[in-house]
């Protein structure tokens with residue numbers, strides 16, 4: 001099969017499986033410029049300490065190579081990577097729009113639920129199911145091939161392959177941006193043993209950032225240290241979701257009202273203004289999670305947290321991290337009415353919550 005027939009087949013089967021875009025890229029040959037780019041960017045990033053406490057990104061094999069520095073390290077049989085993107089854009093407001101007083105922000109990717117049942121959905125599961133369906137259909141057409149499906153957790157820097165496969169360009173905010181679909185895209189990959197015909201050049205999408213620097217300028221914690229460069233240890237998404245224990249005091253004021261993840265560098269992006277709305281029944285926004293009242297979230301006990309967020313990406317913050325983040329957001333809210341609750345949390349047996357709540361009390365008293 002030549003490469004354009006292969007691409008057409010992939011495109012139509014990926015759409016049938018529920019994806020908005022798909023592409024395929026060869027795994028770079030050892031020693032090629034792309035192989036060097038793939039290995040060195042990731043390794044440099046980890047070695048600069050930008051991965052913080054995300055130990056899963058720092059895993060090495062027996063020979064000391066970073067497992068994620070190249071697909072070939074963990075999966076030597078890999079010859080190509082199919083990349084699929086699902087749109088999760090919705091018509092709901094942005095984090096930078098005027099919002100009700102004392103409301104929190106939960107990132108858009110974590111709002112998702114099943115439209116009919118209303119229960120939470122997690123893009124990892126939704127995309128994996130679709131990738132498996134796509135793999136099954138491709139196998140029917142192409143015959144058996146070696147493969148592994150991954151969403152997030154595999155030894156693949158997905159954005160590198162999304163770029164190689166022509167899904168989009170890497171914006172200055174480090175996100176994959178498709179000029180028609182925007183950047184509210186989840187990525188999933190099928191690493192395969194399929195050899196791509198040598199006529200298949202990398203389908204790189206042109207860079208459309210131009211002279212714009214809105215994302216870099218808008219980042220409240222200066223986590224975007226330059227175009228396409230992020231120090232994740234400063235990113236609100238890392239701090240609120242991945243970081244365990246206390247959040248560095250100096251960064252707390254800049255976190256503002258974000259309690260799970262952060263959308264600011266995508267909300268300011270002009271390419272997202274024209275992005276189509278997804279209407280995906282498995283990735284529908286749960287209305288209650290858009291601009292939720294801090295009071296409502298803070299009232300949740302561990303059972304209520306489980307009822308609302310089991311099966312949702314919010315779960316990853318854990319109940320303790322969620323309350324720590326709420327304490328910071330209440331401390332940043334300027335609302336004195338949170339003082340009684342925060343004073344109570346300052347006496348909590350969880351030392352991280354107690355310390356964060358004491359900081360929040362001080363912060364509110366200074367307002």
Ligand code: B12
Nearest residue numbers: 045107152157158159174175176186187228237238261262
């Ligand atoms: C660790 C991780 C994070 C970390 C670190 C993010 C980061 N920028 O590195 C934290 C917790 C901060 C995070 C945040 C978010 N994440 Co995240 N994350 C990941 C994960 C698991 C690994 C990423 C990784 O290896 N980072 C290391 C760096 C080196 O790689 P990278 O940023 O992905 O890509 C680099 C290369 O592409 C390279 N590059 C490529 N071409 C070029 C060209 C030039 C000239 C240069 C200089 C660099 C360059 O530069 C990029 C930036 O460093 C991936 C899934 C995966 N397995 O890949 C999801 C993933 C990247 N995250 C995703 C999402 C949705 C988010 C959030 C939007 C969630 C939220 N709302 O809070 C934010 C976005 C923040 C942001 N601006 O990136 C999506 C991104 C989809 C997209 N459209 O790009 C992914 C792909 C998950 C998925 N399966 O859909 N994430």
Ligand code: SF4
Nearest residue numbers: 219235236262264265
């Ligand atoms: S997600 Fe938020 S904190 Fe992280 S880089 Fe973007 S704007 Fe900055």
Ligand code: SF4
Nearest residue numbers: 171172209212215269
């Ligand atoms: S805000 Fe501007 S610089 Fe940042 S990703 Fe979008 S177009 Fe590129």
